Amino acid sequence: MDRAAHETSPQPVRLQDYAPPPHLIDSVELTVELGDDWTKVTAILSGRRNPAAGSGPAPIVLDGQDQQLQAVTLDGRRLAESEYQVGAEKLTLPAVDGPFELMIEGRIRPQDNTALEGLYRSGGLYCTQCEAEGFRRITYYPDRPDVMAVFTVRIEADKERFPVLLANGNCVETGELPFGRHFAVWHDPFRKPAYLFAMVAGDLGCVEDSYVTRSGREVTLRIYVDPGNEGRTGHAMESLKRSMRWDEEVYGFEYDLDVFMIVAVSAFNMGAMENKGLNIFNDKFILADPDTATDGDFQRIEGIVAHEYFHNWTGNRITCRDWFQLSLKEGLTVFRDQEFSADMHDRGVKRVSDVRLLRTVQFPEDAGPTAHPVRPDTYIEINNFYTVTVYEKGSEVVRMIHTLLGPDGFRKGMDLYVERHDGQAVTCDDFVAAMEDATGVDLSRFRLWYSQAGTPTVTARWQHDPATRRLDLTLSQATPSTPGQPTKQPMPIPLRTALIGRNGAPLPLRLDGEPDGGGATERVLVLDEAATTVSFVDVPPGAVPSLLRGFSAPVKLDAAWSEEDLAFLAGADDDPFGRWEALQSLSTRALLAMVGALRAGKPAVLDQRVVEAFRASLADDRLEPAFLSELLALPGESLLGQALDVWHVDEVHAARAEARRVIGETLFDGWSALYERLSAAEPAGGADLSTAAMGRRALANAALAYMVASGREEGIRLAVAQARPDGTMTRVMGALVALNDLERPERDAALAAFHDRWQNDPLVLDKWFALKAGSARTDTLDQVKGLLEHPGFSIRIPNRVRALIGGFTAGNPVRFHAADGSGYDFLAEQVLALDAINPQVAARMTQPLVRWRKFDAGRGKAMTDALRRIIHSPTLSKDVYEIASKALA
Ligand code: ARG
Numbered sequence: 001m002d003r004a005a006h007e008t009s010p011q012p013v014r015l016q017d018y019a020p021p022p023h024l025i026d027s028v029e030l031t032v033e034l035g036d037d038w039t040k041v042t043a044i045l046s047g048r049r050n051p052a053a054g055s056g057p058a059p060i061v062l063d064g065q066d067q068q069l070q071a072v073t074l075d076g077r078r079l080a081e082s083e084y085q086v087g088a089e090k091l092t093l094p095a096v097d098g099p100f101e102l103m104i105e106g107r108i109r110p111q112d113n114t115a116l117e118g119l120y121r122s123g124g125l126y127c128t129q130c131e132a133e134g135f136r137r138i139t140y141y142p143d144r145p146d147v148m149a150v151f152t153v154r155i156e157a158d159k160e161r162f163p164v165l166l167a168n169g170n171c172v173e174t175g176e177l178p179f180g181r182h183f184a185v186w187h188d189p190f191r192k193p194a195y196l197f198a199m200v201a202g203d204l205g206c207v208e209d210s211y212v213t214r215s216g217r218e219v220t221l222r223i224y225v226d227p228g229n230e231g232r233t234g235h236a237m238e239s240l241k242r243s244m245r246w247d248e249e250v251y252g253f254e255y256d257l258d259v260f261m262i263v264a265v266s267a268f269n270m271g272a273m274e275n276k277g278l279n280i281f282n283d284k285f286i287l288a289d290p291d292t293a294t295d296g297d298f299q300r301i302e303g304i305v306a307h308e309y310f311h312n313w314t315g316n317r318i319t320c321r322d323w324f325q326l327s328l329k330e331g332l333t334v335f336r337d338q339e340f341s342a343d344m345h346d347r348g349v350k351r352v353s354d355v356r357l358l359r360t361v362q363f364p365e366d367a368g369p370t371a372h373p374v375r376p377d378t379y380i381e382i383n384n385f386y387t388v389t390v391y392e393k394g395s396e397v398v399r400m401i402h403t404l405l406g407p408d409g410f411r412k413g414m415d416l417y418v419e420r421h422d423g424q425a426v427t428c429d430d431f432v433a434a435m436e437d438a439t440g441v442d443l444s445r446f447r448l449w450y451s452q453a454g455t456p457t458v459t460a461r462w463q464h465d466p467a468t469r470r471l472d473l474t475l476s477q478a479t480p481s482t483p484g485q486p487t488k489q490p491m492p493i494p495l496r497t498a499l500i501g502r503n504g505a506p507l508p509l510r511l512d513g514e515p516d517g518g519g520a521t522e523r524v525l526v527l528d529e530a531a532t533t534v535s536f537v538d539v540p541p542g543a544v545p546s547l548l549r550g551f552s553a554p555v556k557l558d559a560a561w562s563e564e565d566l567a568f569l570a571g572a573d574d575d576p577f578g579r580w581e582a583l584q585s586l587s588t589r590a591l592l593a594m595v596g597a598l599r600a601g602k603p604a605v606l607d608q609r610v611v612e613a614f615r616a617s618l619a620d621d622r623l624e625p626a627f628l629s630e631l632l633a634l635p636g637e638s639l640l641g642q643a644l645d646v647w648h649v650d651e652v653h654a655a656r657a658e659a660r661r662v663i664g665e666t667l668f669d670g671w672s673a674l675y676e677r678l679s680a681a682e683p684a685g686g687a688d689l690s691t692a693a694m695g696r697r698a699l700a701n702a703a704l705a706y707m708v709a710s711g712r713e714e715g716i717r718l719a720v721a722q723a724r725p726d727g728t729m730t731r732v733m734g735a736l737v738a739l740n741d742l743e744r745p746e747r748d749a750a751l752a753a754f755h756d757r758w759q760n761d762p763l764v765l766d767k768w769f770a771l772k773a774g775s776a777r778t779d780t781l782d783q784v785k786g787l788l789e790h791p792g793f794s795i796r797i798p799n800r801v802r803a804l805i806g807g808f809t810a811g812n813p814v815r816f817h818a819a820d821g822s823g824y825d826f827l828a829e830q831v832l833a834l835d836a837i838n839p840q841v842a843a844r845m846t847q848p849l850v851r852w853r854k855f856d857a858g859r860g861k862a863m864t865d866a867l868r869r870i871i872h873s874p875t876l877s878k879d880v881y882e883i884a885s886k887a888l889a
C-alpha cells in the first residue's frame with residue numbers, strides 16, 4: 001500500500017473497542033461571547049462517574065480541537081497547569097470519583113474556521129455544525145453521542161450586527177449589555193448529545209407561522225433567512241407543517257417544544273442538520289419560488305425539511321450510542337422521509353427515483369474500495385461515513401423489515417422501540433430487537449444486513465410445465481467479497497413476487513401444498529438460504545414472473561426474462577416499479593449491445609424493440625405524466641458503465657446519444673404532439689405546484705429533450721424558445737439541459753442569457769455552473785478552469801464547489817474521464833487546494849477517483865497517479881487520507 005507522507009498514518013476507530021463513557025454529564029451551562037478577534041467560551045459541566053463504567057476514581061478526559069484553553073476549575077478550585085494535560089485532541093484532568101462541577105474557559109476564532117465544523121463565521125453570520133464531532137471545536141467536552149445533558153446557553157454579541165441570537169430549546173432571557181452588546185439565554189429541557197447543539201447569531205429575516213398539534217398544543221414555527229429572502233420560504237414552511245401532520249398520523253409522533261426553528265445558511269457542508277428545535281439548513285434546501293427553483297428543487301426541499309423534522313423522534317429523542325450506529329437514525333429517517341414523499345405525491349414515481357439513486361451511487365460504493373456495511377465496524381474519519389450506504393441502503397434495510405412485518409407489525413415495533421428507548425442512546429441491534437419483540441418475528445439472520453457489505457445478486461430461473469400447470473421458480477443468492485470481508489453468508493431477502501398472465505392481469509397465486517392461495521396475486525417470498533425452489537400451481541401457459549416488485553430488496557436481479565418478456569412486462573406489469581424496470585432492462589440490454597458493436601468497430605444500431613416499447617408507452621394514456629417521464633428515461637451513462645466489466649466511457653456516451661437520437665427521430669411526431677398538448681395545459685406563470693402539474697412539466701421536458709436529440713431544427717427552435725429566461729425555472733432548465741451538449745451558437749446564447757439574468761443570485765448561478773461543467777462539449781474542462789475565476793465562484797462555499805467542480809468530476813463522465821488524464825489532474829489539484837480549506841468537502845470530491853479499477857489500463861493508471869499525488873501531500877487531512885488510501889489499497 002502507498003504510504004502518505006505522514007510520519008504515522010491516522011489510526012482507525014473500531015466498534016469492537018466501544019466502552020461506555022467513564023463520566024456522564026447531567027447539565028451544561030455554556031456562555032459564548034462573540035468578538036471580532038476572539039470568541040470566548042465558558043462551559044460549566046455538572047457531571048458524575050458513570051455507574052455503568054465501573055467504580056472508583058477515573059481521570060476526566062475531554063475532547064477538544066483548535067482552541068486555546070484559558071483556565072480549568074474543578075469543584076470551585078482553579079487547577080494549576082501541572083494538574084492537567086492538554087494534548088492535540090484531548091484534555092486530561094485529575095481522577096474523580098463522585099459528582100463534580102467543572103468550569104472550562106477557552107477561546108476560539110470562528111472567523112478562521114473554513115472547515116465549517118463547530119462554530120464558524122460565514123459573511124455576517126455565526127452558525128454551528130456539530131455532527132458528528134464538531135462540538136469539540138467549541139469547548140472541551142466528552143464529545144460522544146452516549147453522553148446526554150441538559151443545555152443552557154447564553155450568547156453575547158454586538159447588537160447592531162447580530163440582532164438575532166438563537167440556540168436550542170426556549171428563549172428564557174434577553175437583555176442589553178454595555179458597549180452596544182446584548183445577550184440571549186436559551187434552555188433546552190431535553191437531554192441531548194453535544195452533536196445536537198446549535199447556535200446562530202446574525203442579522204436575519206424571520207418568517208413566522210404556527211402549528212397546532214393533535215393534542216392541541218400550539219407550536220411557533222420560524223424560518224430565518226438572509227434579509228430579502230423571506231419571500232422564498234413559503235414552500236419550506238408548508239412542507240414543515242405537512243411533515244408535522246404526517247408524523248402524527250402515521251407514527252403518533254408529536255412535536256415536543258413550543259418553538260421549532262429553521263435557519264438557512266449559504267456556507268454549509270451538507271444538506272441540513274436536525275439540531276434540537278433549531279434545524280440548520282443549506283439555503284439551497286429552503287429557498288424556493290417558481291422563478292428560481294425547479295420542480296425537482298421543490299420536491300427535494302419538501303423531502304429534506306421532512307427528514308430533519310422526523311429526526312426529532314428518530315435521532316434526537318432516541319439517538320445513537322456511538323457513530324457506528326449512524327444508520328440507526330439515518331436509515332430509519334430516510335425511510336420515513338421516502339414514505340412521506342410517496343404519500344404526498346406518486347408512490348411509484350418516488351420509488352423509481354429512489355431506486356435510481358441507490359443503483360447509481362450506492363451500488364458502485366458497495367462494489368468498490370470504500371465499501372462498508374450499513375453499520376460500519378471501523379473508520380478513520382467519521383465524516384466519511386455519511387454515505388449512501390449508511391443512508392440509502394440503511395433505508396432499504398428498514399424497508400425490508402417493514403415488508404417482512406407488514407405495516408401494522410412495523411408500527412408495533414416502532415411503538416415498542418420508543419417505549420423502551422425514549423431518552424436513550426442505543427444501537428441498531430436495539431432497534432431490530434424491538435421489531436422482533438413487538439411481533440414475534442425472528443430477525444436473527446436478518447441482522448446480517450447490518451454487518452455484511454456488498455450488493456447480493458439474486459438469480460432467478462423458472463420453468464413451466466404445461467401438463468401439470470406448475471411453475472418452478474429457482475432462486476439463489478451470492479454476495480461478492482468486499483474489503484475486509486472475503487466470504488459472505490446468505491441473508492434473508494424478501495422478494496415480492498407475482499405472475500402476470502398472458503392477458504396482462506396478475507394471476508391468483510397458490511404455492512404447491514397449499515389448499516388454497518386465498519386469491520392474493522402477490523406473495524413475499526423470503527430467500528433465506530443460498531438457493532431454493534418454490535413451485536406455483538394452477539399456472540396457465542405464458543405467465544411471466546414479476547419479481548422484486550417495488551424493489552423489495554437492495555439486490556441485483558439476474559432473471560431469465562427474454563426480450564419479449566421484458567417488452568410484455570413493460571406494458572402489462574401492475575407494479576409500477578416492475579413496469580419501469582422492465583423497460584430499463586430492455587433498454588440496458590440494447591445499449592450494451594450498441595457499446596459492444598462500437599468496440600468492435602461496427603455501427604451501433606438500436607434494437608427496434610426498444611423503440612416499439614417506447615412507442616407503446618407513449619400511446620398509453622392511462623399513465624400519469626410523471627410516471628411516463630420516468631418510463632421514457634434511458635438508463636444513465638454511469639449505470640451502463642457499471643453494467644460493463646470495463647466502463648468504456650466514450651462508447652457508452654456515443655451509444656446512449658445515438659439511442660436518444662433514434663428514439664427522438666423515429667417517434668418525433670409523438671413527442672411533438674405530447675409537447676404541444678402538455679405545454680397548452682401549462683398555466684401562464686407556472687406556479688401550479690401540484691403533483692399533477694409537476695408531472696406534466698417533467699414529461700414536457702422529456703419530450704422536448706428527445707426532439708432536440710433527434711437533430712431536427714424544430715426541436716432546437718422549441719428549446720430555444722422555452723429557454724428564454726423570463727420563463728419559470730423548471731421550463732428554462734428543461735430547455736437548457738436539452739440544448740447543453742450542442743455545438744451550436746443557440747446553446748451558447750441561451751446559456752449567456754441565463755447567466756446575465758441570474759449572475760447575482762448564487763443558488764441560480766450554481767445551476768449555470770453545473771450546466772457549463774456538465775456539457776459533453778469537448779472544451780468543457782477549459783471552460784471549468786476559466787470559471788474558477790468567475791466572480792460568483794468561491795472555493796470556500798461548498799455549494800459553489802459542488803456545482804462547478806463536482807458538476808464536472810461527478811456529473812460529466814465522458815469529459816472527466818478524458819483518455820489523456822486531464823480530468824484527473826484537474827481533480828487532484830482541486831482536492832489538494834480544497835483540503836487545506838475544508839477537508840470534509842475535499843474528501844467527498846475525491847470520490848470520482850476511487851473506482852479506478854472499473855476503467856481500462858490507461859485510465860486506471862492515470863487515476864492512481866492522481867490518487868498518489870494526493871496522498872503524498874505532506875499536509876493531507878485524515879479525511880482525504882482515508883479515502884485515497886482505501887482507493888489505493
Ligand atoms: N444528520 C444530518 C442529516 O442527515 C447530516 C449530518 C451530516 N454530517 C456530516 N458530518 N456529514 O440530516
Ligand code: ZN
Nearest residue numbers: 307311330333
Ligand atoms: Zn439525517
